[in-house]
Amino acid sequence: MPRSASTNLELREKSRERILSAALEVFAEKGYEAASISDVTQRAGVSRGLVTYYFAGKQLLAAELLDRWLDGIGAILTLQGSADERLAGIIDGTLMAAASTLPIQRLAISLMLQPGTHPVFAAVEAAKAARVEQIEDAIRSIFGQRGADDPAVEEMLLRATLEGVTVKLAIYPETFPVEAVRRRLHASYGLPEPRTPLLISSPPVDRLRAK
Template sequence: MPRSASTNRELREKSRERILGAALEVFAEKGYEAASISDVTQRAEVSRGLVTYYFASKQLLAAELLDRWLDGIGAILTLQGTANEKLAGIIDGTLMAAATTLPTQRLAITLMMQPTTHDVFAAVEQAKAARVVEIEDAIRAIFTARGATDPAVEEMLLRATLEGVTVKLAIYPETFPVEAVRRRLHASYELPVPATPLPIASPPVDRLRAR
């Protein structure tokens, strides 16, 4: 009996997601430059033809993963509450995402910074220009509501700080004191002390060392 159109769509989507998941794992383990389409094919346990049907090149695989990473950042647009509550949500949400999706964070950082793949990131960012501006404006609106003199600078500083924290966490996942840093960030913006710790592992403050 022939499969229905909806069943075929579901199977295609599952195959596509399987390929993307495999690409993320391979890129995270080998690095983007060293990884190949053949590596992704083997990890996904699908034919090379199926991979190239959905993604004609390694660059397109990376672009799709970066596209989803940017969409994840856009989750801040759904935050509700006062300006302080939204700011606390951005800080906590970023730390949670950094700690629980380290392969994705490492890949995004690598693709953004390496000269050979920066253009891939730039193209994705340009394609998402309207969404990026929406995110920037949402953060600036928070600082405007808090009475900031220059909300644009505050938005850039917050993003730079959180991105820096994400980099350090990606490098030192086993020794980075997430909770202590979180509370320091809350205090620096004169936010209420968090009532409970984030539900993620957080070593005590000592020294950042790779293990």
């Protein structure tokens, strides 16, 4: 009995997701430059032809993963509440995402920084320009409501701070005191002290060391 169109569509989507998951694992383990399409096909357990059917090259795989990473950042647009509540939500949400999705965070950082792949990131960011501007404007609106003299600078500083935290967490996942840093960030912006800790692993404050 022939499969229905909806069944075929579902199977194709599952194959595409399996390929993307495999690419993320391979890129995270080997690095983008060292990884090959063959590595991805082996990890996904599919033919090379199927991979190239969905993604003509390695750059398109990286672009799709970065696209999803940017969409994840866009979740801040759904935050509700006062300016202080939304700012706290941005801080907490970013730390939660960084701690719980380290492979994609590492990949995004490496693709942004490496000269050979920075153009891939720039192209994805350009394609998502409207979405990125919405995110920037949402953060600037929060700082405007809080009475900041220059909301644009505050937005850039917050993003730089949170991205720096993400980099350190990616390098030192076993020793980075996420909860202590979170509470320090809340205090630095005059936000109420969090009532409960984030539901992620957070070692005590000691020294950042790779393990």
